[in-house]
Amino acid sequence: MGLSKLFGTVLPHKAYKKLSISTVFINLAFVTIIFLVLNTLINTGILNRYYSTIIVLVLVAIVMSASLNIATGFLGQLVLGHAGFMAIGAYTAALIGIALYPVITDGFLFLSRNLLIFLISASGAALTASIAGLLVGTPALRLRGDYLGIMTLGFGEIVRIILTNVEFTGGAQGLKAIPRIMTFPIAFWTTATIVLVIYLFMFSRHGRAILSIREDEIASESVGINITKYKIMGFVLASMFGGIGGAIFAFQGGFLAPVSFGFIKSVEIFVIVVLGGMGSISGAIVAAIFLTFLPELLRDFDQYRLLLYSMMLILTMLFRPQGMMGTKEFDTPRYLRALKRFFLRKKKTDDLLKGSDQ
Amino acid sequence: MALLEVKDLTIRFGGLTAVDNFELILESNELVGLIGPNGAGKTTIFNLLTGVYAPTEGSIHVDGVNTKNKKPNQIVMLGSSRTFQNIRLFKDMSVIDNIKVAYHNQMTYNLLSSIVKNKKFRREEQEAVDVAVELLKVFGLEQFQNELAKNLPYGKQRKLEIARALATNPKILLLDEPAAGMNPQETEELMETIKLVKERFKVSVLLIEHDMKLVMGICERIIVVDYGKIIAKGSPKEIRKDKAVIKAYLGE
Numbered sequence: 001m002g003l004s005k006l007f008g009t010v011l012p013h014k015a016y017k018k019l020s021i022s023t024v025f026i027n028l029a030f031v032t033i034i035f036l037v038l039n040t041l042i043n044t045g046i047l048n049r050y051y052s053t054i055i056v057l058v059l060v061a062i063v064m065s066a067s068l069n070i071a072t073g074f075l076g077q078l079v080l081g082h083a084g085f086m087a088i089g090a091y092t093a094a095l096i097g098i099a100l101y102p103v104i105t106d107g108f109l110f111l112s113r114n115l116l117i118f119l120i121s122a123s124g125a126a127l128t129a130s131i132a133g134l135l136v137g138t139p140a141l142r143l144r145g146d147y148l149g150i151m152t153l154g155f156g157e158i159v160r161i162i163l164t165n166v167e168f169t170g171g172a173q174g175l176k177a178i179p180r181i182m183t184f185p186i187a188f189w190t191t192a193t194i195v196l197v198i199y200l201f202m203f204s205r206h207g208r209a210i211l212s213i214r215e216d217e218i219a220s221e222s223v224g225i226n227i228t229k230y231k232i233m234g235f236v237l238a239s240m241f242g243g244i245g246g247a248i249f250a251f252q253g254g255f256l257a258p259v260s261f262g263f264i265k266s267v268e269i270f271v272i273v274v275l276g277g278m279g280s281i282s283g284a285i286v287a288a289i290f291l292t293f294l295p296e297l298l299r300d301f302d303q304y305r306l307l308l309y310s311m312m313l314i315l316t317m318l319f320r321p322q323g324m325m326g327t328k329e330f331d332t333p334r335y336l337r338a339l340k341r342f343f344l345r346k347k348k349t350d351d352l353l354k355g356s357d358q
Numbered sequence: 359m360a361l362l363e364v365k366d367l368t369i370r371f372g373g374l375t376a377v378d379n380f381e382l383i384l385e386s387n388e389l390v391g392l393i394g395p396n397g398a399g400k401t402t403i404f405n406l407l408t409g410v411y412a413p414t415e416g417s418i419h420v421d422g423v424n425t426k427n428k429k430p431n432q433i434v435m436l437g438s439s440r441t442f443q444n445i446r447l448f449k450d451m452s453v454i455d456n457i458k459v460a461y462h463n464q465m466t467y468n469l470l471s472s473i474v475k476n477k478k479f480r481r482e483e484q485e486a487v488d489v490a491v492e493l494l495k496v497f498g499l500e501q502f503q504n505e506l507a508k509n510l511p512y513g514k515q516r517k518l519e520i521a522r523a524l525a526t527n528p529k530i531l532l533l534d535e536p537a538a539g540m541n542p543q544e545t546e547e548l549m550e551t552i553k554l555v556k557e558r559f560k561v562s563v564l565l566i567e568h569d570m571k572l573v574m575g576i577c578e579r580i581i582v583v584d585y586g587k588i589i590a591k592g593s594p595k596e597i598r599k600d601k602a603v604i605k606a607y608l609g610e
Contacts, residue, residue: 197473200475201473204471204472204483205461205486206469208451208459208462209459211448211459212448212451212459215451216447218410218442221429222431222434222439222442222523223522224435224462225431225459225462
């Protein structure tokens with residue numbers, strides 16, 4: 001006997017607010033406005049090439065931290081080798097891109113040449129990165145906390161060292177002559193899609209199952225959640241999106257070197273997640289913007305960057321351990337409602353004041 | 359066929375036999391108490407029944423299905439659901455989400471539906487919300503639905519845990535010391551809740567408890583264990599007079 005039948009016909013209760021589709025659309029409209037503004041600024045040359053490069057790097061940081069957030073924030077596993085997945089994605093995409101660039105000379109249907117090449121190589125990147133995620137995630141299920149952290153750290157280093165020593169990736173000298181097909185619109189909409197997919201995923205039964213594992217594994221198993229399945233799912237999703245982030249990165253710079261994917265890169269991504277709030281996608285976005293712009297502004301103090309990161313981590317842990325956003329999400333409709341209430345109230349008080357004057 | 363059939367259940371941790379030849383037959387819609395002094399092996403029995411430990415010997419059948427080599431989450435799907443001695447809620451999730459997590463297996467939409475939010479997704483999620491709210495109403499928790507679980511007072515957390523266990527649509531409910539840490543008034547309230555749950559949801563309840571008032575008050579049958587062995591079985595009246603039980607609790 002199903003529980004819903006037991007309760008008979010009940011009036012449909014107000015669905016949990018996070019379910020509403022309109023929320024997604026309003027947020028989407030908000031994102032579109034940001035896109036149009038930035039795109040116009042770039043096209044008219046107000047933001048020069050230097051800034052548009054930084055913006056794409058910010059987008060890469062957003063993808064990386066939003067994807068790491070699945071494993072660290074939602075699933076609650078300490079992952080210190082996310083740059084490894086990024087590297088796998090970046091190199092796969094770059095190699096596919098180099099091979100395809102001379103072959104695909106024209107667009108297809110409504111897809112431009114650049115977009116077509118990017119889509120194919122990003123799919124390849126997603127595939128290889130998620131296979132890597134599966135390979136790391138399966139044994140990692142037996143480990144917890146620091147042990148898992150050390151294991152993933154090891155994974156990141158293994159990837160870097162393999163890339164340094166293999167011929168076809170260019171070795172330590174790096175992979176050159178990658179077609180620089182990355183444009184701002186492609187990077188932006190890829191990022192937006194990934195963030196939207198992660199967001200939608202988290203507000204489903206699968207997302208809740210992953211959250212419940214973070215909260216209490218034993219309890220989660222005792223209500224019938226297959227924790228093995230959902231841990232692997234979380235790992236694979238995180239590495240897959242991480243791989244796509246790597247693909248954007250590869251086509252932006254046109255050059256890849258193993259050193260860019262070292263332990264420090266993993267820590268950078270991790271710091272973004274912790275600072276933004278573990279379990280908040282919007283927090284990760286805000287922190288990604290902040291932590292990518294800040295080092296650029298402080299170019300002269302480049303060697304102190306890591307010092308800055310550790311300081312920020314310590315300060316975050318001391319004063320706001322839950323991160324900037326905690327587990328909350330940015331919610332445009334809510335802010336709009338608050339704004340509306342504010343103005344309505346203002347109007348009302350204005351009316352009242354007018355009334356009392358007469 | 360009995361709902362829960364346990365035969366010759368034994369588990370050894372090294373040289374220690376924590377549970378020794380435990381037997382139990384639970385019929386549908388029964389309320390059975392499992393009592394015993396501290397360290398008697400009651401919680402170990404629960405952990406065996408729910409698949410946390412694998413028995414060294416013996417067999418467990420839930421609704422006619424042998425639970426051998428089954429994982430805890432698979433046993434839940436056979437229809438036995440539990441609560442914990444030390445409350446294990448999903449603390450940083452809302453009260454209603456706690457219930458919805460447990461409703462997971464009653465839903466069938468796949469990964470793709472959860473991203474495109476199709477009709478099936480919306481129907482099942484709406485159903486989950488409906489069931490969750492109705493369940494919370496039974497326990498008088500509906501006004502806390504958007505509260506974080508960790509912010510509930512202790513007694514309400516206990517109730518939420520029972521509600522969560524019920525959301526898996528169980529046939530057997532295993533309650534591990536539900537009255538632990540409750541004051542007499544809360545215990546009284548809990549007794550009513552357990553009775554109500556048993557009638558309303560047509561479940562069998564197996565209950566571990568130290569509060570004798572609660573156990574004697576609501577259990578139809580009682581099983582007493584000590585050092586992993588059953589030392590007495592019977593109605594509350596019989597147990598109260600049983601020599602072995604008195605000896606186990608009070609000494610010679």
